[in-house]
């Protein structure tokens with residue numbers, strides 16, 4: 424039963440809370456007139472993140488409000504960069520002031536226990552994690568993974584010959600095999616139905632939904648973390664992934680003790696753990712989250728290549744003409760052919776631009792005020808480079824909806840050096856796996872287009888906009904037909920595999 428005193432206390436408390444809220448709200452709005460323009464939101468709650476496919480709606484906002492626009496999510500300012508030049512000027516040139524991530528309570532602190540590189544804020548831990556990643560993924564090391572990638576790409580051709588319908592699963596198997604081998608030294612090809620892979624994928628899927636801006640209100644209203652039970656699912660998911668990642672690293676430790684460990688990222692991390700200054704759980708997360716960052720993304724990008732090939736037969740044929748000239752029918756393409764296959768490179772670059780995997784971009788945080796074209800990007804703001812609209816900037820990519828590999832080529836047919844697309848993100852948070860990923864895309868595109876004429880299935884037309892609404896957006900299931908380009912494809916691929 425309420426006493427008069429407790430009612431009074433409640434009243435005082437409510438009054439206090441209201442004052443705090445108004446002060447907080449006003450301090451948040453102080454600089455609002457200097458912010459880049461943007462849609463008007465609710466006076467207290469601000470704007471909502473449009474759903475689904477926020478990045479597509481943001482592309483409309485870019486046309487309406489300009490290359491840099493702002494939203495308010497509760498007290499949080501969100502700045503969206505929508506044009507190519509603004510991405511260069513803000514995300515790249517001011518990269519030092521945007522190396523931080525916004526505080527991510529749901530995905531970063533709770534689900535990932537503060538240890539997933541993608542979400543770790545600027546500071547000493549990030550430096551240690553990125554140094555360890557760089558040691559294993561920088562260009563001069565990435566070249567060592569080429570034999571592994573070449574073999575897995577040939578296995579994918581065999582998989583498609585045996586079971587063409589499940590080509591998207593084969594792409595996932597390719598990506599999972601490469602990551603599991605380089606991370607944990609796994610020697611057997613990774614089946615996508617491996618319970619371990621299924622679990623890692625489940626972790627990635629969970630991350631993809633939690634990390635979307637606006638997915639969890641606690642990120643705008645941190646006080647919600649004290650609501651009993653509100654975060655229990657995320658806490659449980661964190662315990663599950665930590666146990667999984669610890670178990671995977673422990674396997675490598677056990678193999679090292681038994682003298683059976685293959686060389687791998689995990690093995691080297693364990694050997695150099697003190698030098699890298701990593702705790703056991705940091706090392707476990709570093710390895711575990713590599714799969715999440717690198718597997719799904721690579722598999723999705725390969726599926727986009729297949730989608731584009733089936734959708735644009737003439738351009739597929741252009742690529743095949745070059746393959747036939749440089750490689751011929753009697754052997755499979757290799758990494759040694761890369762320089763002579765610029766059209767393959769251009770085809771891949773155009774898929775990155777046409778259907779960027781990280782469509783909405785990842786959130787950065789401004790650690791100082793940044794002035795852009797007279798507008799203020801205030802310290803503390805979340806800043807996102809919207810890959811989807813940057814890729815569609817007509818000033819740089821004329822006729823942006825058209826799939827046109829030629830836009831990446833000089834008149835002499837070499838790759839243009841004056842053009843790039845920020846598929847792998849920006850500044851100091853740029854994807855450390857990009858050199859590995861680019862090699863995966865080259866070797867798979869070369870092999871796929873060498874082996875098959877890829878055609879749409881007339882009974883099931885491809886919807887080239889049917890993608891998942893997740894941070895890394897991948898094509899929903901679609902169907903194509905694979906026709907071997909010569910009767911010896913199987914024999915030639917088998918022979919190449921036997922030589923490895």
Ligand code: HEM
Pocket residue numbers: 540541542543553556560713716717718720721724780781784785786846847848849850851852853854855856857859860
């Ligand atoms: C086609 C494949 C891939 C795409 C499209 C992609 C894209 C991205 C993007 C957009 C970011 C965020 C950049 C930013 O904040 O501006 C990122 C971060 C990251 N990527 Fe990738 N990535 C791919 C493959 C890989 C691979 C193969 C690995 C590792 C083996 C990897 C590891 C990471 C890690 C660890 C981060 C976090 C970096 C940080 O926050 O400091 N990625 N990636």
